[in-house]
Amino acid sequence: MRRYAAVVLDADSTLAGIEGVDWLAARRGPEVQRAVESLTARAMDGELKLEAVYDERLRTIGATNEDIEALADAYLGAVAPGAADAIAALHASGVVVHIISGGLRPALLPLARALGVPDERVHAVVPEPDAQGKLTHAKPSPLTTQAGKLEIVRALALPRPILAVGDGATDLAMAPAVDAFAAYIGFVRRDAVVAGAALVLDSFATLVEHALSA
Numbered sequence: 503m504r505r506y507a508a509v510v511l512d513a514d515s516t517l518a519g520i521e522g523v524d525w526l527a528a529r530r531g532p533e534v535q536r537a538v539e540s541l542t543a544r545a546m547d548g549e550l551k552l553e554a555v556y557d558e559r560l561r562t563i564g565a566t567n568e569d570i571e572a573l574a575d576a577y578l579g580a581v582a583p584g585a586a587d588a589i590a591a592l593h594a595s596g597v598v599v600h601i602i603s604g605g606l607r608p609a610l611l612p613l614a615r616a617l618g619v620p621d622e623r624v625h626a627v628v629p630e631p632d633a634q635g636k637l638t639h640a641k642p643s644p645l646t647t648q649a650g651k652l653e654i655v656r657a658l659a660l661p662r663p664i665l666a667v668g669d670g671a672t673d674l675a676m677a678p679a680v681d682a683f684a685a686y687i688g689f690v691r692r693d694a695v696v697a698g699a700a701l702v703l704d705s706f707a708t709l710v711e712h713a714l715s716a
């Protein structure tokens with residue numbers, strides 16, 4: 503028996519144990535890493551708005567297409583234990599699975615494909631190149647903003663009930679548009695997010711247990 507008709511998953515620190523933009527920053531050395539990580543953490547804790555830091559992070563990093571390919575490999579190497587089995591079990595029970603991420607879409611698509619989630623169910627940020635080919639800004643998207651995931655999940659009009667799962671403040675922002683929000687703490691536990699969540703999941707096995715028992 504399934505408890506939900508749709509499950510919406512975050513990517514960074516949920517489906518994979520990295521923060522993609524921070525991972526790119528680390529390739530630029532410790533100074534860039536520290537600056538970008540601090541901006542990301544403050545946005546995920548809800549202290550800064552994501553839109554205030556998104557392009558600043560991309561400009562600071564100046565990623566190339568080669569960096570994006572390396573990040574795609576890093577996502578594949580950091581996939582959450584049991585995530586692929588969990589998504590397969592959800593699919594087998596007729597649950598629609600979407601990934602809604604504030605991360606970079608070209609780097610996330612190989613992970614999504616490995617997990618059996620088709621490209622059209624991956625909603626994430628598309629980075630755009632400057633004149634030098636550096637990916638210094640994002641194509642305008644609600645997903646570069648604090649409440650963007652809420653906007654996207656509403657626009658998708660997914661079958662209900664909907665379960666949303668993620669570790670960050672931008673995930674918790676979806677709560678008004680879904681039937682349950684679960685804080686995923688398999689990689690990071692953020693107190694403000696846990697406090698606002700209907701339930702707390704520490705693994706993808708517990709996610710399946712919850713989602714497929716009525």
Ligand SMILES: [Mg+2]
Pocket residue numbers: 512513514515516668669670
């Ligand atoms: Mg996350």
